[in-house]
Amino acid sequence: MAIIREGAKFGAKELILETGRMARQANGSVVVSFGDCMVLCTATAGSVRPDLPFFPLMCDYVENFWAAGNIPGGYFKREGRPGEKATLTCRLMDRPSRPLFPDGYMNNTQLMAWVASADKEYDTDVLAITGASAALMISDIPWNGPVAGVRVGLIDGEFIAHPSFEERERSEMDIVMAVSDTAIVMVEGEAKEVPEDMMVKALEFGKESVQDVLALQHKLAKAVGKETMSYPTPERDEDLVDAMRKATEDKLDSAIRVPEKFKRYDALDAIKDEAVSALLETYPDRKDELKSAFDDIKKQAVRTMVATTKKRIDGRGPADVREITCEVGLLPRVHGSALFTRGETQALVTCTLGTERDSRRVDTLEADITQSFMLHYNFPPFCVGEAKPLRGTSRRETGHGMLAKRALTPTLPDLKEEFPYTVRVVSDTLESNGSSSMAAVCGGSLCMMDAGVPVKKATAGIAMGMIQEGDELVVLSDILGDEDHMGDMDFKICGTEKGITAFQLDTKIEGITSETMSNALNQAREGRLHILGIMNEALSAPRKDLSPTAPRIVTIQIPTSEIGAIIGPGGKTIRAIQETTGTTVNVDDSGTVKIASTGAEGAQQAMEIIEGLTAKPETGKIYLGTVKTIVDFGAFIEILPGTDGLCHISELTEGRVDKVEDVLKEGDECLVKVLNVDNRSGKVKLSRRAALAERGESDE
Numbered sequence: 001m002a003i004i005r006e007g008a009k010f011g012a013k014e015l016i017l018e019t020g021r022m023a024r025q026a027n028g029s030v031v032v033s034f035g036d037c038m039v040l041c042t043a044t045a046g047s048v049r050p051d052l053p054f055f056p057l058m059c060d061y062v063e064n065f066w067a068a069g070n071i072p073g074g075y076f077k078r079e080g081r082p083g084e085k086a087t088l089t090c091r092l093m094d095r096p097s098r099p100l101f102p103d104g105y106m107n108n109t110q111l112m113a114w115v116a117s118a119d120k121e122y123d124t125d126v127l128a129i130t131g132a133s134a135a136l137m138i139s140d141i142p143w144n145g146p147v148a149g150v151r152v153g154l155i156d157g158e159f160i161a162h163p164s165f166e167e168r169e170r171s172e173m174d175i176v177m178a179v180s181d182t183a184i185v186m187v188e189g190e191a192k193e194v195p196e197d198m199m200v201k202a203l204e205f206g207k208e209s210v211q212d213v214l215a216l217q218h219k220l221a222k223a224v225g226k227e228t229m230s231y232p233t234p235e236r237d238e239d240l241v242d243a244m245r246k247a248t249e250d251k252l253d254s255a256i257r258v259p260e261k262f263k264r265y266d267a268l269d270a271i272k273d274e275a276v277s278a279l280l281e282t283y284p285d286r287k288d289e290l291k292s293a294f295d296d297i298k299k300q301a302v303r304t305m306v307a308t309t310k311k312r313i314d315g316r317g318p319a320d321v322r323e324i325t326c327e328v329g330l331l332p333r334v335h336g337s338a339l340f341t342r343g344e345t346q347a348l349v350t351c352t353l354g355t356e357r358d359s360r361r362v363d364t365l366e367a368d369i370t371q372s373f374m375l376h377y378n379f380p381p382f383c384v385g386e387a388k389p390l391r392g393t394s395r396r397e398t399g400h401g402m403l404a405k406r407a408l409t410p411t412l413p414d415l416k417e418e419f420p421y422t423v424r425v426v427s428d429t430l431e432s433n434g435s436s437s438m439a440a441v442c443g444g445s446l447c448m449m450d451a452g453v454p455v456k457k458a459t460a461g462i463a464m465g466m467i468q469e470g471d472e473l474v475v476l477s478d479i480l481g482d483e484d485h486m487g488d489m490d491f492k493i494c495g496t497e498k499g500i501t502a503f504q505l506d507t508k509i510e511g512i513t514s515e516t517m518s519n520a521l522n523q524a525r526e527g528r529l530h531i532l533g534i535m536n537e538a539l540s541a542p543r544k545d546l547s548p549t550a551p552r553i554v555t556i557q558i559p560t561s562e563i564g565a566i567i568g569p570g571g572k573t574i575r576a577i578q579e580t581t582g583t584t585v586n587v588d589d590s591g592t593v594k595i596a597s598t599g600a601e602g603a604q605q606a607m608e609i610i611e612g613l614t615a616k617p618e619t620g621k622i623y624l625g626t627v628k629t630i631v632d633f634g635a636f637i638e639i640l641p642g643t644d645g646l647c648h649i650s651e652l653t654e655g656r657v658d659k660v661e662d663v664l665k666e667g668d669e670c671l672v673k674v675l676n677v678d679n680r681s682g683k684v685k686l687s688r689r690a691a692l693a694e695r696g697e698s699d700e
Helices: 084-100 125-138 165-170 196-209 211-224 238-255 261-279 287-309 395-411 436-451 481-486 514-538 560-567 569-581 600-614 688-695
Strands: 004-010 013-019 028-034 037-048 057-062 107-117 148-155 158-161 173-179 184-194 324-328 336-342 345-354 360-363 368-371 373-378 422-431 460-469 472-477 489-495 500-507 552-557 584-587 592-597 622-631 634-640 643-648 669-677 684-687
Touching: 004 211, 013 125, 013 211, 028 125, 037 125, 057 084, 057 125, 084 107, 084 125, 084 173, 084 184, 084 395, 107 125, 125 148, 125 173, 125 211, 148 165, 148 184, 148 196, 148 211, 158 196, 173 196, 184 196, 184 395, 196 211, 196 500, 196 514, 238 261, 238 287, 261 287, 261 481, 287 460, 287 472, 287 481, 324 436, 324 514, 336 436, 345 436, 373 395, 373 436, 395 422, 395 436, 395 489, 395 500, 422 436, 436 460, 436 489, 436 514, 460 481, 460 514, 472 514, 489 514, 552 600, 560 569, 560 584, 560 600, 569 584, 569 600, 592 600, 622 643, 622 688, 634 669, 634 684, 643 669, 669 688, 684 688
Parallel strands: 057 107, 373 422, 643 684
Antiparallel strands: 004 013, 013 028, 028 037, 037 107, 148 158, 148 173, 173 184, 184 500, 324 336, 336 345, 345 422, 360 368, 460 472, 460 489, 489 500, 552 592, 584 592, 622 634, 622 669, 634 643, 669 684
């Protein structure tokens, strides 16, 4: 097979697609190059799985540390299970690809992006989106692509396509998009309170910036693409469907309008069971087809009702938000807590404050990073009335947690200088009927304020949906789980009263228009402001005092030359300070010392010890010292930890002194004044006589 290389302008450089050199036994294989970044992307089809109720698509993003010239950390020194970044990138590949596979195609299918070279200047995640699409385009796997990935930044009012890591640090937004020939398919990212109209412009810019890359994929597919494999086209027995419709139409309309989730499910299941039992006499051995027909009829009934009547399952109008209650400070031993309830969705969100030692170190392709803010989202099975084994964090939980983290990050104080704590927020979903990740955002904002974290302002999130039937298109605020499942869009938008801080868009169709996107953003803003108003009634500002159980952190600065004195040989000194005072002490290379304690007394004691260890004697200052050694010509007196000076026998007191022991003995405490400090030798000259005179005291 000949090697084909084609390129197109993409941001500041050229993006190149190459096929025919690597991984030639995959159904489709493409190497995406951008500068010194290279990602091998493959698309592979396996056996047919008609027994599954879902399309068996697997997406994997493999971070090879050798691609960046790094050796992995840890004991085994090899790549292991996907990290957080890899997991999130797998989702970026899956979400725009999945809706574009045709109905009826049910082969095990795997898209893999394998990082072969990482230049540490540009991220490779968006290259994985484009590469997976290109691999599908040249393969024989049926797929209605292409799509292209792009990251959009905003610096000094100018949009940038595929910004570098350095540019992303200065950017007002960090948005990843997937775009098809005609529409936006997927969006995810964060922003620093960017207004809605600016966000719409950013999405338009991103859409335009990948048109050459989309054309490049069409060109490559035309040159080397394979004939699409055959797959069974779904067929419906219209007589069976009509029979099911007639058996259920009188009861279905009232059942889909039952507001409570489980009561609605029970009503619908009763109708389905009755209809299936009755129709099995006419259609024996076709129970699964009858159930599937009912599900299709139910879905269409809901969609038609919403599109034509503008009334939803639970009776709300399109822009209405469910009833919300907010409670804070529920858990007495927790640093900060909030219970956020929206309709049948509820999240218990907690905030825990820790020290620098509690921060998270992450080994990535680009660099080792330290995270002082963590947000973890959990979705236990009981929240939807199920009984399932716990098997660790799912990709969905990782993605929802990252979305909530992005939403809250712009409002945080500086966790190094302003508020030197490690902050961990955990959102446990207790009930779920849509928008549980947005409950994590709202509850996360409230619990941090309850903990006394000086966040700049409150943040809220809302999940938007869409149903389009013919010419009727309805945008829905605060969607239910069923509206997500039966609708055409899941659009989560988070922000403050000023603007957007994070959002995530997934579609069930081939994409949505910019006009629909703009309408959804503006409707979401109204819903977000409504939610923020209710949150402010519960807690409108961060508490002035931290929880009594939270650590107190005191920061002091010492000369870098004194770091060794604090740590001591083998860490002996710093361990002794911590054991004596019951504190946690951290010292960094800049000489910043952070003392954490659950009580003010311990922190004060540790601070005094450290200040004593690092203090320098000052000429003219009086100290309370301890006599360490007596010699014929005077006494050596310790005035600071590890620092002593000589008080000559002539400086002990007024008049003649025959023996030092006549005035002082070893272990005595006495006031002495520093007469001189020799800068070269460090020798300190002391006077007890001068200290007594200055204080108006004498030995008489």
